[in-house]
Amino acid sequence: AQSVTQLDSHVSVSEGTPVLLRCNYSSSYSPSLFWYVQHPNKGLQLLLKYTSAATLVKGINGFEAEFKKSETSFHLTKPSAHMSDAAEYFCVVSEGNSGGYQKVTFGTGTKLQVIP
Amino acid sequence: DGGITQSPKYLFRKEGQNVTLSCEQNLNHDAMYWYRQDPGQGLRLIYYSQIVNDFQKGDIAEGYSVSREKKESFPLTVTSAQKNPTAFYLCASSIESGTYSNQPQHFGDGTRLSIL
Numbered sequence: 001a002q003s004v005t006q007l008d009s010h011v012s013v014s015e016g017t018p019v020l021l022r023c024n025y026s027s028s029y030s031p032s033l034f035w036y037v038q039h040p041n042k043g044l045q046l047l048l049k050y051t052s053a054a055t056l057v058k059g060i061n062g063f064e065a066e067f068k069k070s071e072t073s074f075h076l077t078k079p080s081a082h083m084s085d086a087a088e089y090f091c092v093v094s095e096g097n098s099g100g101y102q103k104v105t106f107g108t109g110t111k112l113q114v115i116p
Numbered sequence: 117d118g119g120i121t122q123s124p125k126y127l128f129r130k131e132g133q134n135v136t137l138s139c140e141q142n143l144n145h146d147a148m149y150w151y152r153q154d155p156g157q158g159l160r161l162i163y164y165s166q167i168v169n170d171f172q173k174g175d176i177a178e179g180y181s182v183s184r185e186k187k188e189s190f191p192l193t194v195t196s197a198q199k200n201p202t203a204f205y206l207c208a209s210s211i212e213s214g215t216y217s218n219q220p221q222h223f224g225d226g227t228r229l230s231i232l
Binding site: 041104108 | 206225226
């Protein structure tokens with residue numbers, strides 16, 4: 001069975017400082033991993049995805065994530081936070097199964113606050 | 117631009133009433149999904165459909181029903197049997213749902229349902 005754990009429900013950073021949002025996962029197979037961002041009363045927007053190619057994945061808006069199989073982690077980082085980064089972030093694991101269905105599991109989300 | 121349109125943005129339900137949430141996509145995606153989002157719980161899958169005229173229950177299907185008569189449309193009905201329907205409902209689609217787990221889901225902007 002697959003699962004996702006986002007280790008912090010809230011993270012607060014000052015504008016211009018680095019961002020680290022932590023995600024650990026478990027999966028029976030070789031999973032695909034995603035990070036999405038959600039602004040208030042909006043849908044989820046894809047930031048980046050890992051699909052067994054390069055372990056360091058670059059996404060939109062300066063975000064990147066590193067897949068570490070030995071640590072079963074997929075942490076999201078950004079060198080310098082911007083006010084517009086304040087939102088909720090979701091780590092997602094996905095794997096196919098024998099039933100032909102893409103099983104997707106969402107983390108419970110991390111709310112990022114950016115202080116001016 | 118291609119995307120997913122959910123309507124209405126806000127919806128109110130009276131006791132004993134069924135309400136239907138609309139979801140339309142013009143991305144030519146085969147697979148469509150309905151999620152429920154509650155604070156602190158991430159997204160939970162209600163129903164999904166891999167092809168027209170076929171759909172499957174997700175993790176929390178009780179009190180909900182769907183149809184998939186057209187590729188572009190996947191409406192969700194919240195029935196009176198759903199005793200706690202207040203939530204944010206998100207519709208998503210992906211290119212295909214088979215054993216290919218690396219396809220990201222694209223999301224609409226959601227419908228917020230409240231009880232009168």
